[in-house]
Amino acid sequence: MQLKQLGRSKMCYLQEHQEFDMCIKYLCVDSQCTLQFRAMCTDCYNKLHQGHRVIDLIEAERLAYQQHQEHLAQFKLHIIKLNEILQHSIKTIKSHVKKLQAQFKMLIEQELEKLHQDHLKPPIDLNDFAQQLLQHQNIVSTKPIQILTKGVKQLLLKSYFLTSDISVFTFKDYVNLSDESLVQIKRFDLVQKVLFDQITFNTNSTEALQIFNNHPQKIKCPGLVHIYSLDIKQDGTLIAVGGHPDTLLLIDPISEIIVKTFKTKFLEIFAVKFSSDGLRLAAAGSCPYEIYVWNCNDFEQSPIILKAQHLNQINRLQFVSKCLYTASDDYKLRVWKLKKNGVKNYKEYIGHWDSVYGLAINNKHVASTGKDKTLIVWFEGKILKQWMAHDAEYGGYCVEYSLDGKLLISTGYDKIIKFWSTEHNYKLIKQFQSHEEPIWTLGLLNNTELLATASWDNTIKIWDIKSGKCLYTLENHFHSSPCLNIKRYPLQFLATNEGGFILIWNL
Structure with a gap:
């Protein structure tokens, strides 16, 4: 020393x-x-x-640096090996989770059939009923439930032990566990929680509102003057942020490290989206009016670049299976069929007569809204229904399907939130408002009856879907486009903030 x-x-x-x-x-x-x-x-x-006897300090420093680089290279190899095993573990867990979910669905159906046979009243809230089946084993025969819960826990435990088999914790005896290793373990614990939450249905409306009692995590986005879009991977391990100028950032929300910075050809990036399986990331925006699609397993690879004749500014993106849907200022929706080395083909949906701002998908039904003030529901590329939805200067901005697909929810320049029933030919069944300025984005909180909206009045509001009552108002200066994003398992609430920051509330 x-x-x-x-x-x-x-x-x-x-x-x-x-x-x-x-x-x-x-x-x-x-x-x-x-x-x-x-x-x-x-x-x-x-x-x-x-x-x-003397020490040459410059030579000693060179040797120390060389040794450090060798240790670092060895550590990176361990991390790569760890990630490979984690990916294998996650894949295994997901396949078993699907089987367990099918078993649990069968249990619910059996219990509902028993209630019907005994002429008892069916449950009002199916999520509460499902949660009771897991928490109170006396409601159903204990053996199937024990098999279900034990199976999930064993899978998670087994996958955790797999990580312990790798000597990533030390280079040599005198080197302690590094921060990077801790981040990897935290990330894996998060994936465990994601998968377990998908089974146990453990988020309710009261818990969801409590998320705002905590101070948000605040992450700086260097290089972005304005943030126009953000998205988070379903497993919560990566956030994509785009805006002005031409920069796309990939951020690890656990370590808050900028994982990757892409300098694109766009003047601004207005839309970013991860696929539901986490294998692809798409980004698009203004001139040169292209869409970039990256392989999330290797960001060093060049992205696939999608182009189309007369393509204009892209406002929204949405992945469904191996297809990418886009909504743009050239009045069209497009469906791009992707393959490993490029795009197979694309199809155009023509029906709007002005810019398309909003896009939502539910099974084979696609909903879109835009500056022409109409809302269109498409089925297999054809217009199923089209009607005037938001009769204001810039029309409709955003549209989403409810989690059960029974409602189509839209917002727009008129500051009004509208609910349309998909079961009754998209009849308007409810509308309400509280924002003082137009609403750009909305999102649904998982397994709850809550809706979140973000507006140019610099507020985020949380609504009770059944009553239409505003339950919570959060002051938040957006500075640019009011963006929010909600990850459902476990619940994370993200929003853009002035000064090039993103805020994250964790449940």
């Missing part, structure tokens, strides 16, 4: 040499020298320390 401290000196210990900015190069370690452990310049060495 003493050597380390002495070696950090920049200038020679002699005052007259310091005045000439003579930097150190040697450290005398000769036990017979009266100036032992003094860092010195070359001139001092030649005059006072010839024949002494």
